[in-house]
Each structure stands twice: as structure tokens, then as C-alpha cells.
Amino acid sequence: MKAIAPAKLIITGEHSVVYGAPALAVTLDCTLQLRATPSQAFSVQSAHFPAYELTPADLPSLISALDARFDTYARGDIIIDDVLHHPAELLLYSLASLGAPTPCTLNVSTAIPIGAGLGSSASLIAAAVKLAEYQTGNTLDHTACIHTVRHCERLQHGRGSILDAASVTLGGAVQVVAGEPEVIDAQLGTHWYRHNTGTPVVGTGAVVDHVRQHHSNDNALWQRFSKVSHALIDGLQRGQSVTAFIKENHRLLCIIGVVPTAVQTLVTAIEAHGGAAKICGAGAHRGDTAGQLLVYLPDNNAAALERHLGLSLEAVTMNPHGARCASD
Known part of the structure; x- marks a missing residue:
């Protein structure tokens, strides 16, 4: 089994x-x-x-x-x-x-x-x-x-x-x-990619604890997160562009200190080429890597972005199935 x-x-x-x-x-x-x-x-x-x-x-x-x-x-x-x-x-x-x-x-x-x-x-x-x-x-x-x-x-x-x-x-x-x-x-369509920035030097649990220790009582900040998440999810369900919301989500993640400087530099370069990007996990409060980076390219210029920035982009393909048992 x-x-x-x-x-x-x-x-x-x-x-x-x-x-x-x-x-x-x-x-x-x-x-x-x-x-x-x-x-x-x-x-x-x-x-x-x-x-x-x-x-x-x-x-x-x-x-x-x-x-x-x-x-x-x-x-x-x-x-x-x-x-x-x-x-x-x-x-x-x-x-x-x-x-x-x-x-x-x-x-x-x-x-x-x-x-x-x-x-x-x-x-x-x-x-x-x-x-x-x-x-x-x-x-x-x-x-x-x-x-x-x-x-x-x-x-x-x-x-x-x-x-x-x-x-x-x-x-x-x-x-x-x-x-x-x-x-x-909610369907992502053809504009979504992921890029692995490398394994973080800190685990998810340590990053969660870091954020809790420094920002858990900042209710105004979490309200800003809530507003942008509502807008992004609504935009996806309506089939609208979500570039601005991803950019704002990235800025807020930078504020709580989970986006290393090297990854911030990469996101800035992606934005300069017409895209948007953000970490899509815990990120990291130390080191230069943060795991997966979610990349949204409304112009679908993945090949050009890979060529200019040296990225390795993988299209995001959804799977509708959750965990399950199956016969061998």
C-alpha cells in the first residue's frame, strides 16, 4: 500500500x-x-x-x-x-x-x-x-x-x-x-512561475517564532496584510491582474524581516522587467536564501527573464488532489 x-x-x-x-x-x-x-x-x-x-x-x-x-x-x-x-x-x-x-x-x-x-x-x-x-x-x-x-x-x-x-x-x-x-x-492560468532561491539557513518554525517575537502585537500591520490578501484572492477569482497586490504583499513581507536582501534585489529586477514576485513560504530572517519565490508574469516573458536574470523558472501547475491512499 x-x-x-x-x-x-x-x-x-x-x-x-x-x-x-x-x-x-x-x-x-x-x-x-x-x-x-x-x-x-x-x-x-x-x-x-x-x-x-x-x-x-x-x-x-x-x-x-x-x-x-x-x-x-x-x-x-x-x-x-x-x-x-x-x-x-x-x-x-x-x-x-x-x-x-x-x-x-x-x-x-x-x-x-x-x-x-x-x-x-x-x-x-x-x-x-x-x-x-x-x-x-x-x-x-x-x-x-x-x-x-x-x-x-x-x-x-x-x-x-x-x-x-x-x-x-x-x-x-x-x-x-x-x-x-x-x-x-480559483485558477492560476499561465502567468505563474516559481524559482528556488535556495534552502534557507533557518527552519520554518524558527522564522515563525522570529515574526511572533517582533511583530505579533502590530495589529495595524496585520490589517494591511489582510487587506492585500483579500484583494489578491478576489482578483484571482475574477480573473483580473494581481500585479499590484503581489508587489504590496512583497513589501509587507520585507517589513516583517523574512525576505533576505539578496532576494529583495532579485524581486526588484523582476519588477523592472514587468513582473511581480514574492516569497511563498516562511522565508528567512537570516542568510541570503528564502526557498521558493512566486513569480507572476502578466506578459508571459519567462524565457526573456531567465535569459536576462539567470533564473530557472518552473511553471506552476495545480493538482486538484489532496492526500490519499492508492494500491501499488
């Missing part, structure tokens, strides 16, 4: 969704696949991280240790990056979210770039929860599945929003308003 979960890309609302602003994300055609075969113990295999093994008898201790580490983080005694010691811990925690899982060998294969703001952690968790449903016979409705994924994801990202969990669970274009997710009719 295997489970499949899509990548997600945030169009608007990163960070600000935590403070009540609307957000919109879409799922992409690149996916993560998690294959499970019966075994005597839990074994996790992937080309993306070292192998990991655990006996069924040791799984409850791991779950307890992860909960305890998160509580230590919540008290402010450790940083979020110290909660997980290995990616397989997050996978096994998620697999055990619906009850004692069946021992198995888990093989993780993914086309989703790691640490690039495309929801690789949420995809891994969602796939594991779908396998847990299959193993336990406990089928969750969408709401319960989203909250289960989000509960597990706290180990990776700390005090994040519901957006990633909802997107990879539901699939398509997912809007979150006042903490409530829904799938909406």
Missing part, C-alpha cells in the same frame, strides 16, 4: 494567516509517495535522509519523548529545531496518530524539494496519516484529518497556521479565513 500527498505553494497569507488575515495556497503536481510493506519492526528508508529503525516496543517511548520535547519548546526552554532529532521521528509519530500502527518498512520518495517552502513536512505527515487510516480502519473526515496533520506538524514548525495541513489534505485552491479552510474556485 502507498499514500500520496501533494506539495503546496502559498499564494498569499504566509505569516499573516497566524494573525487572522486570509490566506490562499494551491497544491502542485509534484508529490511525495510513502510505501508501506509489512515487517517485524519499523524501518524508514529514503534517499533524502539516513535510514532509521525502531522496534514496536520502543514506539510509545518515542511518542512520549516527542510530546515532552515539544512541551519544553512551548515553555521557551529549547528552540523548535531541537524537538525532532530525525525526520523519521515525525513520520512515525504521524503514523501512530490514530492508534498503534502495524510494524512496517516505510519507503519515502518525493519530488518535493526539501526546505523550500513547498510543504514537504506537511506532505509527509498527511501521507502517514492516510496510511494510519488504512492500517487502523479509522477513516477521518476532512476536518479531523486536517487537525490531526496540524497536531503532528507542530513538532516541525511550532506555532504555525492551519494552512499547510488544510492544503495537502484537501487539494486544489484552499483558502483559510478566520482559521476555517475551504476549497475555492
Whole structure:
């Protein structure tokens, strides 16, 4: 049996969704696949991280240790990056979210770039929860599945929003308003691209904590975020140009300090060629890279932009499917 979960890309609302602003994300055609075969113990295999093994008898201790580490983080005694010691811990925690899982060998294969703001952690968790449903016979409705994924994801990202969990669970274009997710009719068309600026030197959880520490009480700022996100989402649904809204969203992200100077310089160059761009994930408050950059080109001049700026642009192709199980 295997489970499949899509990548997600945030169009608007990163960070600000935590403070009540609307957000919109879409799922992409690149996916993560998690294959499970019966075994005597839990074994996790992937080309993306070292192998990991655990006996069924040791799984409850791991779950307890992860909960305890998160509580230590919540008290402010450790940083979020110290909660997980290995990616397989997050996978096994998620697999055990619906009850004692069946021992198995888990093989993780993914086309989703790691640490690039495309929801690789949420995809891994969602796939594991779908396998847990299959193993336990406990089928969750969408709401319960989203909250289960989000509960597990706290180990990776700390005090994040519901957006990633909802997107990879539901699939398509997912809007979150006042903490409530829904799938909406919004198509991106042919003007949208993404460019990888490189893996940030800080994790999503650390960036979320940085923003919370410096801007959580700036209600006027979050109102500005809310206004531009509403306008951008409305423009997409009406099929209108959203260039001005993406530019304003970028300026606001710069204010909260999650767009490195090198990425700001790149966005300025893209704007000079008639486009607009913004980070589409947590970004970074240190270093020169910020993961994925969302690029909107109303004139569809991708080839010219690649030639002049040395970019590697990939067209954004939506995937309507959320996490699910499938036969091999």
C-alpha cells in the first residue's frame, strides 16, 4: 500500500494567516509517495535522509519523548529545531496518530524539494496519516484529518497556521479565513512561475517564532496584510491582474524581516522587467536564501527573464488532489 500527498505553494497569507488575515495556497503536481510493506519492526528508508529503525516496543517511548520535547519548546526552554532529532521521528509519530500502527518498512520518495517552502513536512505527515487510516480502519473526515496533520506538524514548525495541513489534505485552491479552510474556485492560468532561491539557513518554525517575537502585537500591520490578501484572492477569482497586490504583499513581507536582501534585489529586477514576485513560504530572517519565490508574469516573458536574470523558472501547475491512499 502507498499514500500520496501533494506539495503546496502559498499564494498569499504566509505569516499573516497566524494573525487572522486570509490566506490562499494551491497544491502542485509534484508529490511525495510513502510505501508501506509489512515487517517485524519499523524501518524508514529514503534517499533524502539516513535510514532509521525502531522496534514496536520502543514506539510509545518515542511518542512520549516527542510530546515532552515539544512541551519544553512551548515553555521557551529549547528552540523548535531541537524537538525532532530525525525526520523519521515525525513520520512515525504521524503514523501512530490514530492508534498503534502495524510494524512496517516505510519507503519515502518525493519530488518535493526539501526546505523550500513547498510543504514537504506537511506532505509527509498527511501521507502517514492516510496510511494510519488504512492500517487502523479509522477513516477521518476532512476536518479531523486536517487537525490531526496540524497536531503532528507542530513538532516541525511550532506555532504555525492551519494552512499547510488544510492544503495537502484537501487539494486544489484552499483558502483559510478566520482559521476555517475551504476549497475555492480559483485558477492560476499561465502567468505563474516559481524559482528556488535556495534552502534557507533557518527552519520554518524558527522564522515563525522570529515574526511572533517582533511583530505579533502590530495589529495595524496585520490589517494591511489582510487587506492585500483579500484583494489578491478576489482578483484571482475574477480573473483580473494581481500585479499590484503581489508587489504590496512583497513589501509587507520585507517589513516583517523574512525576505533576505539578496532576494529583495532579485524581486526588484523582476519588477523592472514587468513582473511581480514574492516569497511563498516562511522565508528567512537570516542568510541570503528564502526557498521558493512566486513569480507572476502578466506578459508571459519567462524565457526573456531567465535569459536576462539567470533564473530557472518552473511553471506552476495545480493538482486538484489532496492526500490519499492508492494500491501499488
